[in-house]
Every structure is written in C-alpha cells, then in structure tokens.
Amino acid sequence: MSPDWMHTRLVVVATAILGPVYFFLLMFILPFTLSPFTEPLYNIMFHYVVTPLVFSAPWMGIIYNSRYRFANTVHHMHDSTSSVPLRWRVFYGTNAAFVLAFFVLPIVTPPLAILGGLYVAGVVFYRVGVGKLGGGKLASALAVLIAIALCILPAIILLQFIPEYVLVWQEILATWSSFWVKIVYGIAQCLVNSLSFGAPVYxxxxxxxxxxxxxxxxxxxxxxxxxxRIAEAVIFIIFISLYLPPVPTPLGTIPFLDRSDLFNQYINWVSLGVVVILTLVKKLLGVENDTTLGGASNIVIVGMFLVVELFFKTDLLIVTLIIWLAFLLYASVFIANFLRASPREMY
Structure with missing residues (x-):
C-alpha cells in the first residue's frame, strides 16, 4: 500500500476518533443537563455518557460502512485540490470545520440517531423474521430487545435534547450576532490577510x-x-492579536488588542491591492500554471472576504453568508469527490 493510500486511511480513522470526542465535548459544554430520570446519577450518566454514544453511533456506522469510499474521497480530494496551495486549503478547511461544529452537526445528529436506530432495528427484525440471524432463540430474543432499545433510546434523547437545544440555539444565535461572529470572521479574515501577504513571495x-x-x-x-509558511504563521498570529477582542475562557481572558480598525484603514486595503495586482500581472503576462492565489473561485472568495471586511463588516447577514459561502465551496468539492469515489478498497 502506497504512503498516499495509508494517509487516506489514517484520515478516516482520525475522523472516526474525533466524532465521539466532539459529541462528548458538546454535551460537556452545553448549559443544560438532560434529565429523564429522578436519580441525579442516572441523569449524569445519561447526559455525559449515553447521549454522546448515541449521537456518535450513526456517524460511526456511516464512516465504517463507507470507510473505503471515504478513504478514496480523501485521495480524490488531494488530487483535485493539488493545484490549490496548502495554505488556502487550510483556510477553507477551517471555515468548514467551524460551520460543521457550530451549525450542522448539533442539528442534524439527533434525528439522524433516530433514523440510524430504526434502520438497525429494521435489519434485526428482518433477519429474525427470515431466520437469518443465527445463534438460536435466545440470541434472537436478545437481538429483538436491543432493536427495540435502538428505537426507543434515540427517541427519548431527541425529545429531551431538542426542546433544550432550541433555547440554546437561540442563545447561540444571539451570542453569534453580538460576539462570536467577530471571532470566527476575524480568524478567517486574518488567515486571508496573512496568506495574501505571502502570495507575492511565492x-x-x-x-x-x-x-x-x-x-x-x-x-x-x-x-x-x-x-x-513560518512567516505567514507569524503574521497570522500578529494579525489575530491585533484583530480579535478580548476572549473570555474558563482559564481567564485572552487579552487580544481589539484593533480591527487597523484592518479597515490599512491592512485589508494592502491585501486587496496584492490580490488585484497579482491577478492583473498574471493576466497581462499570460501566466497559467501559477498557483499563488489558487484558481478563479479562490480569488473570488478571497476578494469577497476583503471587500466585505472593508464595506459590509457591520452587516451580520453578509458576514455570515460569506463564511457559509466558503463552507459550501469546500463541501461541494467534497461531495463531488465522494460521489465519484469507489466504494471498494483501492491500492
């Protein structure tokens, strides 16, 4: 097996590990505890152990059943985006990871857990009904009980989770509009600027x-x-320190300088100028095989980030849409590669 294929399998394994970690962390940071029982210990176990496991189970099943296809997708993603420099892939991946963790997974997972439980239960009932399960009557009876639990348990969690999470979701949106949008957009903005500054050197x-x-x-x-890359990383850290407001954490407040005005007045104009000049130079000289700024879609996204920061920074809807646009571009590339990836193991 070539190192490239080994790498793709390691990515799939890492994803399978990060899934449960994400859901355990999600249940840990939520400001409520699912309490279907009267016994506090049972509620703690239900909230911090059972619920993350139930949420993780359908994703683990999907990853396992499509493990070869996911591995092949990673390989195709590498091939299809090889013309896009690593620094820009990091930028899009960062946006995608945030949108998934913040918006997509918490909403999609509870109903997916129910569907997954019903699917597994249906398979079990079918195999018991046609006599293909094996193991005798005791095994069949045990399988039926497990199948019933798979139908009931996700439903209980969904009924407990969604009403509470709707309230949290409202709080998240309020916090997003008042604080976190600046954090997330600021990180993306600093990435764009630091990478734009490195582009002329490349x-x-x-x-x-x-x-x-x-x-x-x-x-x-x-x-x-x-x-x-080291220089770009240093510039990124400097920009982050300048741009972000102080961020409260459980260990104390991170004292960022909250000087985003410097970006509006100077830094973003310089970055936008770099993008425009490099694009014009490449056009005038007929350069086609340079990947300094990536492809046309990448230049459009980068330009939009800079323009939005300069002229529409206070418009929450536009700022949110530009973050989602970067996510959708990344997601569309992933979906296209997933659909054409083989479901069989390849060497």
Missing part, C-alpha cells in the same frame, strides 16, 4: 524559476516553502 520565486527554466533549462531557485 510569485517572485515562481517567476525566478520560470526564468531559470527559460535561460538554463532547469531550476536553480527553489522556493523556501517552509520559511514562507
């Missing part, structure tokens, strides 16, 4: 390599990718 080395090829027939000027 382009200069690309131009030098093209010159080497034209004059000497081979490249004598390798791109110091590692050092450029």
């Amino acid at each position: 382009f200069l080395y690309f131009a030098a390599q093209e010159y080497d090829r034209g004059v000497y027939g081979e490249v004598y000027t390798p791109t110091p990718t590692k050092w450029i």
